[in-house]
Amino acid sequence: MHDFKLSRRHFGMLAAGVAASAALPFSVRAAGGTAIAATFPGNWEDGYRKALTPILEAEGFGLTVAPAMAQDQLAKVMASPGNPPYDTLLMSPGQMATAIENDLIQKIDPSRLKNWNMLDPAFQGEYGPTVTIEVNGIAYNPDMVPRPKGYRDLFENPAYQGKVSWTGFASNTAVMAYTEMAKIFGSGPNDMDAVFKLFKDHPEQLQGVVDSTNHQMTLFQQGEIAVFMCSTGNVARLKSLGMNAEFVQPETGSPAAPVNIHLTKGAKNLDAAYAYMDAAISKAAQDILKMPPTEMFPTNKEVALTPGIEAYVTRDQLSKMVYPDWAAINKNRAAWIRTFDALVAG
């Protein structure tokens, strides 16, 4: 058996070879640059990687999908203003307002988007296009609990005791549910004291509070919880994994939030970022993303709704959804987060 010997020269050549081989496919694949796009983890990340990467590659661009929750995206961009880690962000109006306030995103040039006119004016934001509308409601496991009518049911029907999970106010899905509950149990959407009192009066509900919707989906799969506040996308994902999960629109109405793509200030790959935005609102991409497991509501007018999406919401019903006042939420959010966290920790 020969002894293994590696000289400095061989080591140097090996290192150079590895560096060259790593760089080669990158340069071939992304001749026009690579967009670093932040998306929500899970369904969004998988869906966007599968649907958008081929479209961008066909146009000579690369795409790196970086999963991060909207608040995390904001935190990371705030940490390096002028040198953002992402070229584009994906967020709802609440985070968008914070991003504008902190000068983190820029207005877009719609003439660079071929599919811009395929969007309704309501989806043509000056800071970026709306790629879908997230419709929120209640997810439940029919094997474990009866179909809930709405939020009140979860507190008053003993069938749900110990089986409902909630998250803190950092989650948009949770905030939208809590503002609805504030209307039901209090004097209006910002009367959060009524919601805190409700939890104090039902301490069993505090036992299932976790940190994120993704975590709730894991617990739902394990049968640890049977009900959580969700978007239609969360339920579509669970169904695609073979779970018995159903979506309920609360009797008081479904909160909804547009999801937009924004261009960061100081984005390094503008051409690739615009190509990515354009791909996200294209018929080709939205025809894929409207199908399970993503089932995203298409904002491109040419894309027909699937029966699965129409079961949740039709284009006509969009105007009847409940759209929270994000300015009021942003004003109170920090205080609500601290109060709720202290309440949960006892």
Next chain:
Amino acid sequence: MKASGFPYVVPMLLLSVAFFATPLAVLVGFSFSGPGGATVEHYGRFFGDAFNFRVLVSTARLGLETVVGTTLLGVPIALLYWHSGRTARQVIIFLTLIPMLTSNVVRTFAWIVILGRQGPISETLMALGLTGSPISLMFTEFGLLMAMCQIDLPLIILPLIAILSRTPVQFTEAAQVSGAGPWRILVTVLLPLMLPGLLAGWILVFASTSSSFVTQAVIGGARNVYVPQLIYREVGTLFDWPLASAIAVVLLISTGCLLVAMTMISRHRRLVGHA
């Protein structure tokens, strides 16, 4: 020549200054920053809220409980290794190292299954008739402690094994011949021998537990809040970085004090004995 080794230390020194001391200095500086100049306001805000103080105490308590748990589990395993033959030793090393080769996230999610309503703990308790209905240890401090002990166990076993593998087994035989009973051997021979390894293990386990984020967040849920989650909330959700820096400095100082205390106790003459 005493100074001859210094050049070899320079790269490590430079790395430590660039990637540890400098960021730490920035962190400390940030914790005193305010719109009108230097301020201690953020520390006042932290200690002014009883909730924060409770979280700090819970974090230290979880770290100490994990140290106790891993010590109780780790010492017998290390002693078993010491008295085993070559093959058994390889098996013990393999079983100790294999969890470390798995991501902490994966190990944490495995604990969701173990601690859940349909997990082996619940099933066993039901089979033994100790409980009539499935129980879940998720979101409980005890469940979190079990997970932390398993995850951090290698951190105490490996230093112990390193110490014991250099120590002849005949030490215990000599003590037996001299008439010492099992407990006396443990207290006067084995523990003093293992103390350097135990100390290293305690520091590693305590530091790992008190700074862990994923396991605490996933297994502990939102009811069991610890300092890393508090820091994450201030940075990632509330964007209050000066307060987050102040909390991080408080965590650093408080865990540092506890580690110094542990070191002092373990070096106490009566504990070390004649070893």
